[in-house]
Amino acid sequence: MIRGIYILGQDGNMVYSKEYATTDSKSALIxxxxxxxxxxxxxxxxxxxxxxGLSLSRIFYTVHNPFTFVxxxxxxxxxxxxxxxMGQIVEIFLKDFARLAEANQxxxxxxAKVDEIAVTMVKVAILGxxxxxKTTTLHLLRGETLPLIHDPTIGVSIKxxxxxxxxxxxxxxxxAGQSRFSILWAKMIxxxxxxxxxxDSTLENVLRSKKxxxxxxxxxxxxxxxxxxxxxxxxxxLTPERVGQILGVTTFELVAIDISYRDRLIQIIRKxxxxxxxxxxxx
Numbered sequence: 301m302i303r304g305i306y307i308l309g310q311d312g313n314m315v316y317s318k319e320y321a322t323t324d325s326k327s328a329l330i331x332x333x334x335x336x337x338x339x340x341x342x343x344x345x346x347x348x349x350x351x352x353g354l355s356l357s358r359i360f361y362t363v364h365n366p367f368t369f370v371x372x373x374x375x376x377x378x379x380x381x382x383x384x385x386m387g388q389i390v391e392i393f394l395k396d397f398a399r400l401a402e403a404n405q406x407x408x409x410x411x412a413k414v415d416e417i418a419v420t421m422v423k424v425a426i427l428g429x430x431x432x433x434k435t436t437t438l439h440l441l442r443g444e445t446l447p448l449i450h451d452p453t454i455g456v457s458i459k460x461x462x463x464x465x466x467x468x469x470x471x472x473x474x475x476a477g478q479s480r481f482s483i484l485w486a487k488m489i490x491x492x493x494x495x496x497x498x499x500d501s502t503l504e505n506v507l508r509s510k511k512x513x514x515x516x517x518x519x520x521x522x523x524x525x526x527x528x529x530x531x532x533x534x535x536x537x538l539t540p541e542r543v544g545q546i547l548g549v550t551t552f553e554l555v556a557i558d559i560s561y562r563d564r565l566i567q568i569i570r571k572x573x574x575x576x577x578x579x580x581x582x583x
Contacts, residue, residue: 301573302382302418303357304329304372307393307401308337315367315401316393318414329372336361337368349383360386364394367401374574388417422573425473425489425523427512428498432505433530436556437498438474441565446557461566470569485512486519494524494572497547498554501529501537506546513547524576526568527551533558 307316312334340363349362353375360371360382369390373382397407426434439446441461461470475488489495495516499509509527516525529543532553544551552568554561 301377301420302371302373302385305389305414305418306330306333306370306372308334308368308370309401310366312337312341312368316407316410318411318418320418333370336370340368349386351379351383358382362386362390364390367393367398369393385417389414392417419469421469421471422494423471423473423492424494424496424569425475425492426496426498427475427485427489427516428528429505429508429512432498432500433554433556434474434498437496437528437530437554437565438472440556440559440562441472441569443559443562485515489516489520489523492520492523493576494526494569495520496526496528496569497549498528498530499543499547500531501534501543503538506538506543510547513549522576524572525549526572528554528565530554530556 302320304319305317306314309315314330314334317330336359340361343363345361345363347362347364349360351358351360353359358373358375358377358379360373360379362369369386371382371386392413393401393410397410400407426437428434436446461472473488473492475485497509497512497516499506506529513525513527516523527540527544527547527549529538529540529551531537532540533555538546540551540553552565554565
């Protein structure tokens, strides 16, 4: 996923920048981008796109005088896809916004076009049997107040995570866990990049949930599958490690009614997206 987009003009002045991921070393990154642009001003790239790898990311850059375009992406990203998106944004900028930039005028409308190209939709399916806390987990992720009365999901509930994880718009599919909806599960998890198997951390439920892991691996073999051991506040709860051993997938603890777990769960999903891309690329 694209972490940042930077366009520099003559003399290395920043014409446009957009960060999709927060970083503690932002100032160092900007300094590096400016230094890179200064160096590229003396090199003829013939408007080709080049790249270099850093520890956790990859820098893509191209020069269309007097502008230097620099994209920062995850190292696991497909280089051809990043170059394609970069080419689309460069083309739009040169065609519709270059003159405005040269005249130091606002680039009205440019950011919307950038987001349209750079932001990726990611489908995350939440799967588990009735009563394990899937919908509560959905409310937690969306930062919503829990309803006083439990209203079981009918079919599927599709909600968008209200904030971007890097530049991925996360669409959450909360699948009904009642047995009568099981015939829909295979269809509903189709094309999911990440599938979250939620259990209530009881031995009985965890053993049943092994079937869900098998279903996911059969229907969407390229999806990243993670387990969530919910209701860890109950005295009878199995540990996340034990739940993971039974399910055969990496599993994390959760108390879905506790808001303090929200940021941690979002980071787990973000990591799963990146790891899923790494595994798909390797295969």
